[in-house]
Amino acid sequence: MSFFLVAFLVSTIAAATPLLLAAVGELVVEKVGVLNLGVEGMMLSGAIAGFATAHETGSVGLGVLAAIAAGMAMALLFGVISLSLQANQTATGLALTIFGRGFSALVGARYVGIPAPTLPKLHLGALSDLPVVGPVLFAQDPLVYLALVLLGLVAWGLRSTHLGLILRAVGDQHNAAHALGYPVLGIRYAAVVFGGALAGLAGGYMSLAYTPMWAQDMTAGRGWVAVALVTFAAWRPFWLLVGAWCFGALMYLSLYVQALGLPVPSALLSALPYIGTVVVLVLISRDARRIRLHRPAMLGQPFQTRG
Amino acid sequence: MTHPLPGPLLQMTGMTKQYPGCLANDAVNLTVERNQIHALLGENGAGKSTLVKMIYGVTRPDAGTVIWDGAKVTIANPHQAQRLGIGMVFQHFSLFETLTVAENIALGLGSAAERVGLRERILRISTEYGLPLEPDRVVHDLSVGERQRIEIVRCLLQNPKLLIMDEPTSVLTPNEAQALFGTLRRLAAEGCSILYISHKLEEVRALCSVATIMRQGRNVASCRPAEKTVRELAEIMIAADLSTPTPRPARVGTARPRLVLDRLTVRSPHQFGTDLKDISLSVAGGEILGIAGIAGNGQNELMDALSGEILAGRPETIWLDGQPAGHLGPRERRLAGGCFIPEERNGHGAVTTMTLAENALLSGFGQGGLVRFGLIDVGRTVAFAERIISRFDVRTSGAQAEARSLSGGNLQKFLVGREVLQDPGVLIINQPTWGVDAGAALAIHEAIMALARQGAAVLVISQDLDEVFVLADQVAVIAGGRLSAPVPTGSVTVEDMGRLMGGAAHAEV
Numbered sequence: 001m002s003f004f005l006v007a008f009l010v011s012t013i014a015a016a017t018p019l020l021l022a023a024v025g026e027l028v029v030e031k032v033g034v035l036n037l038g039v040e041g042m043m044l045s046g047a048i049a050g051f052a053t054a055h056e057t058g059s060v061g062l063g064v065l066a067a068i069a070a071g072m073a074m075a076l077l078f079g080v081i082s083l084s085l086q087a088n089q090t091a092t093g094l095a096l097t098i099f100g101r102g103f104s105a106l107v108g109a110r111y112v113g114i115p116a117p118t119l120p121k122l123h124l125g126a127l128s129d130l131p132v133v134g135p136v137l138f139a140q141d142p143l144v145y146l147a148l149v150l151l152g153l154v155a156w157g158l159r160s161t162h163l164g165l166i167l168r169a170v171g172d173q174h175n176a177a178h179a180l181g182y183p184v185l186g187i188r189y190a191a192v193v194f195g196g197a198l199a200g201l202a203g204g205y206m207s208l209a210y211t212p213m214w215a216q217d218m219t220a221g222r223g224w225v226a227v228a229l230v231t232f233a234a235w236r237p238f239w240l241l242v243g244a245w246c247f248g249a250l251m252y253l254s255l256y257v258q259a260l261g262l263p264v265p266s267a268l269l270s271a272l273p274y275i276g277t278v279v280v281l282v283l284i285s286r287d288a289r290r291i292r293l294h295r296p297a298m299l300g301q302p303f304q305t306r307g
Numbered sequence: 308m309t310h311p312l313p314g315p316l317l318q319m320t321g322m323t324k325q326y327p328g329c330l331a332n333d334a335v336n337l338t339v340e341r342n343q344i345h346a347l348l349g350e351n352g353a354g355k356s357t358l359v360k361m362i363y364g365v366t367r368p369d370a371g372t373v374i375w376d377g378a379k380v381t382i383a384n385p386h387q388a389q390r391l392g393i394g395m396v397f398q399h400f401s402l403f404e405t406l407t408v409a410e411n412i413a414l415g416l417g418s419a420a421e422r423v424g425l426r427e428r429i430l431r432i433s434t435e436y437g438l439p440l441e442p443d444r445v446v447h448d449l450s451v452g453e454r455q456r457i458e459i460v461r462c463l464l465q466n467p468k469l470l471i472m473d474e475p476t477s478v479l480t481p482n483e484a485q486a487l488f489g490t491l492r493r494l495a496a497e498g499c500s501i502l503y504i505s506h507k508l509e510e511v512r513a514l515c516s517v518a519t520i521m522r523q524g525r526n527v528a529s530c531r532p533a534e535k536t537v538r539e540l541a542e543i544m545i546a547a548d549l550s551t552p553t554p555r556p557a558r559v560g561t562a563r564p565r566l567v568l569d570r571l572t573v574r575s576p577h578q579f580g581t582d583l584k585d586i587s588l589s590v591a592g593g594e595i596l597g598i599a600g601i602a603g604n605g606q607n608e609l610m611d612a613l614s615g616e617i618l619a620g621r622p623e624t625i626w627l628d629g630q631p632a633g634h635l636g637p638r639e640r641r642l643a644g645g646c647f648i649p650e651e652r653n654g655h656g657a658v659t660t661m662t663l664a665e666n667a668l669l670s671g672f673g674q675g676g677l678v679r680f681g682l683i684d685v686g687r688t689v690a691f692a693e694r695i696i697s698r699f700d701v702r703t704s705g706a707q708a709e710a711r712s713l714s715g716g717n718l719q720k721f722l723v724g725r726e727v728l729q730d731p732g733v734l735i736i737n738q739p740t741w742g743v744d745a746g747a748a749l750a751i752h753e754a755i756m757a758l759a760r761q762g763a764a765v766l767v768i769s770q771d772l773d774e775v776f777v778l779a780d781q782v783a784v785i786a787g788g789r790l791s792a793p794v795p796t797g798s799v800t801v802e803d804m805g806r807l808m809g810g811a812a813h814a815e816v
Contacts, residue, residue: 162413162422169403169414176401179365180415181386293405293445 002132008252009136013144014210016241016248018043018202018219020147022226023233023240024154025198030230031158032191033171033298037093038078039199040223041100045070046203048104048111051214055116063116064143064204071200072193074100079192083185086302101217111214119143119209143205148241150198155237167191171296174303184303199223225274232281235294239285247277314377316341316469316500317362322371324357331357332368333524339469344491344501346515346532348508348544350716350744354524355504359471362502363395364388376468394467396458396475402446408457409442415461425464432460436490448577450603452483452770459487463494470494471502474742476510483601488514508537508745520544541745562591565764566733567626571619571633573612581605581788583612588783588793590733590764595755596793597779598768599804605788606768607650610737613766614647615640628732642673646731648722650738652715656722659711663703666710667692667725674729691728699724699750716747727754734758737768752778772804 022039029036049070054063074096082092119141122128128139158164167187170177174184202222207214225247233239250273258269285291317339324332332354339345349355360366362373364382373380375391382388388395402411412429413422426442433440438456446454455475462470472491476484491501491514505511511518512532520528520543528543535543571586583605590596600606611617612625619625619633626632627643635643647670649655657666668688672678677688692706699720703713710718719740726734739755740748755778759765768785769775775782781793784804 162419165406165410165413168406169410172403172405173401176403177414179363179385179397179401181384181389182414293447295405297404 006132006135008249008256009132010140011252012245012248013136013140014248015251016244017144017147018205018210019222019226019229019247020151020240020244021143021202021205022199022223023229023244024147024151024237025195025202026226026230027233027235027237027240028154028158028167028191029195030299031171031235031296032167032188033174033296033301033303034083034188034192035089035093035300036075036078036082036096036192036195037090037227038074038096038100038223039195039226040219040221041097041104042071042074042196042199043203043206043219043223044100044104044217045074046200047207047218048108048203048214049200050204051116051207052107052111054208055111055114058117060117060119060208063208064119064201067200067204067208068197069200071196071198071203073196074200075193075196076189078196079189082302083188083192086304089300089302097223105216108214108216112216113213116208116212116214118212119205141209143201143209151237151241158237168296171298174298174301178303188303199226202226221274225277228278229281232278232285234285234287234291235296236285239281242284243277243281246280247273250276315339315374316343316376318374319358319362320372322358322361322373323369324354324361324366325369326357330524332361334371335521335524335526337519337526339500339502340517341500342495342498343517344495344503344515346511346518347502347504347521348511348518348540349521350544350746353521353544353744355521356473357524358521359395359473359502359504362388362469363393363471389465389467392466392468393471394462394465394469395471395473396455396462397473402454402457404447405445407443407445408440408449411446411457412442412461412464416464421464428464429460432463436460436463436486438487448580450607452601453603463490467499469500469502471504473504475503476505476507484510508532508540511540512537544745562593562762563629564589564626565592565628566590566735566766569624569626571612571624573608573617573619575605575608575788576617581608583608583788586788586790588766588790590766590781592732592762592764593759594781595759595765595767595779597775597782597796598766598785598790599772599775599782600768600770600785604786606737606770606785608788609785610647610649610735610768613735614645614649641670644732646670646726646729646734648726648734648736648739650741652718652722653711657710657718660709662692662707662709663696663701663713663721664689664692664706666721667695667706670725671729695721695724695728698728699754716743719743720747720750723751723754727758730761731758731763733764733766735766735768738771739767739769740771740774748774775804 022043026036026039046067050063050067053066054060078092078096081087082089121139121141124138128134130138158168166182170182170184170187178184203219206219211218229240229243233243254269254272257264258266315338319337322332322335335354335358337358347355347358357366361368362382364384364387373382380391382391403414409426409429413425416422429440429442433456438460440456440460446457459475476487495501503511503515515532518530518532519526522544532540567589568586571583573583575582581604586609588596608617612619615635615637622631622634624633627640627645630643632640632643653659658669668677668683671691674691676684677691678684689706695701696703696706701721701724702717713721723739736755739751743751755765755767767775767778776796779796782796782799782804783793784791
């Protein structure tokens with residue numbers, strides 16, 4: 001039983017991490033009023049850039065940095081098209097995802113089925129050897145902890161710092177923020193690039209730690225789940241964690257049930273984490289008033305300096 | 308400023324701004340002296356807003372020079388304006404709905420040092436200047452009057468040298484307005500000049516030492532308002548002889564009641580809203596009932612309960628033309644003969660990005676033939692909109708103009724016209740002339756009175772006591788969600804009502 005529990009918890013947390021990273025990034029992006037549907041594309045770009053760099057240089061660290069940089073570059077592209085040139089954000093985001101999938105498949109063609117260095121797990125001596133608690137809490141890889149720290153920082157930053165207040169203000173009423181003298185476009189660019197960095201990192205986590213290899217479309221829609229998480233968590237950071245863990249747990253259970261060989265169609269089981277996460281989050285966040293208070297009113301609306 | 312430079316604080320010459328299809332400012336000059344309360348007068352659409360937006364750096368001029376504090380400057384953005392010492396209270400508030408009062412104010416302050424002890428300073432300034440505010444409430448739930456207080460307090464916290472106020476008293480009670488005037492006079496004496504935009508000419512006469520009057524994007528006059536009568540000022544503004552509203556013949560006493568509220572009790576859907584308690588009234592055909600009160604005492608809830616945006620529960624609490632309507636939604640109530648004009652023009656009364664014709668259809672769908680077999684008859688809809696435009700002198704490029712292209716007064720005339728032309732049995736209107744110029748206000752008042760003469764029952768909710776007295780046959784005061792018993796207008800004075808509103812409101816708080 002303890003073995004099952006450890007496996008369940010470890011794999012839940014691991015499966016939740018890329019989702020959490022990408023969702024935290026997207027949360028910040030949406031909080032400033034930008035809807036970037038290109039998360040999936042940015043994750044895939046990060047995944048292949050990280051994998052390829054790690055493979056070529058032999059350094060996982062450089063791989064992680066390359067993943068972040070790839071996500072940022074994609075986000076910058078999104079920014080130029082949707083913020084500066086004011087193309088429709090929904091369409092631009094979709095295009096970014098399509099582009100990211102195709103481009104990563106093209107670049108990744110020669111990396112299929114070969115190994116690369118893997119992100120090591122931390123080992124904290126005696127702590128990591130504790131039963132159950134050790135492997136679950138003290139023997140994960142560094143990005144797992146980084147994701148949680150980032151979540152905490154973003155939650156605190158948005159709620160309690162002046163910078164966070166400015167971000168929320170830009171997402172709530174960009175004309176008023178502009179009238180007060182805040183650089184709306186600059187703030188949006190910064191947030192979009194931050195979101196891209198986290199999406200790229202999430203992709204890098206997929207290809208360097210979660211399943212250390214490259215396969216076409218290896219993120220399997222997690223970018224979309226991250227976007228959905230942000231909405232269904234009603235833009236509240238800690239509910240992202242609930243959603244991500246929920247996804248991780250369902251992911252493990254569906255694999256476990258498949259391994260048991262029960263007569264359930266495997267396609268249904270594979271879909272379970274996606275459907276289940278959305279259903280759970282919808283059920284826990286139905287309060288219309290709360291959604292109204294947290295939803296950035298300018299979400300998806302282009303900002304234009306007039307006059 | 309310890310050693311103020313000689314010469315005026317602000318001197319603008321030849322300010323010009325061209326918008327597509329409209330020369331908003333044509334070589335406008337404006338000079339504001341130090342320690343001066345300077346009025347900027349003009350009808351809606353005269354170009355006042357454009358001019359002040361150029362001062363505040365929101366809009367860039369096409370031509371013109373600005374001399375601030377003795378030096379030539381180009382004000383590129385609001386941030387720079389603030390650094391120069393220019394503060395502005397907008398007519399349409401630039402507030403963040405989902406943030407709290409304190410957060411909204413913190414955003415307006417530049418440096419971290421200025422934000423130290425902010426809550427306490429907000430409370431101190433708001434009590435000192437008679438502008439009560441609760442720092443932790445979310446703006447979303449606040450009334451227009453409360454929102455304005457945030458804007459004023461926000462500006463005062465920055466110790467500006469020039470404070471621009473766009474229609475500051477349009478939602479204040481007489482007492483609140485008097486308190487504000489005291490504040491403004493004190494600020495002017497302390498060295499902060501005020502640029503005061505208002506349609507209330509009485510106020511301008513009492514408060515301002517100099518007035519610059521604009522019409523159709525140009526300067527037309529500059530004068531000392533105290534030396535002119537209200538009528539003279541208004542005539543310069545609109546360049547026409549004003550006609551006072553025709554007094555209406557005394558109401559026939561026994562007309563059938565067309566709007567009846569029977570102990571209407573409604574819980575407010577807003578967290579900090581005001582619940583309505585036991586509101587009963589009756590308005591007969593041909594009668595106008597005016598409801599006065601300070602902002603945030605249940606006016607919005609009453610309006611929503613009457614229009615059907617909040618359902619009243621039992622059908623028998625609201626009767627429209629003899630039909631129980633408490634359970635009916637807005638559409639059914641319109642089909643039952645009710646017409647409703649909410650306070651907020653943009654986004655509530657009108658969809659700003661739709662054309663006037665489309666907006667006309669939105670509430671005029673019950674009109675003969677606008678919609679047939681589920682299809683819109685574009686020809687008739689446009690004709691309906693054009694009828695409104697010509698009957699109510701709406702200044703616009705036509706029925707295909709977007710609602711947001713109209714100035715506040717013109718859009719309000721259009722919205723009032725849209726409902727009045729549907730010939731409703733019951734008309735309910737909230738703040739009919741908020742932020743509307745004198746000419747438009749007069750037209751709206753006349754339309755309301757004409758409708759009552761034709762036999763409609765009219766309920767007017769307004770924070771402008773003068774307006775209530777001009778329009779209403781009977782008046783009542785709403786305070787803390789309760790309504791006083793309606794009394795004939797002739798039997799009370801403005802001062803009585805003001806005291807009742809203030810006293811009742813304070814008792815409630």
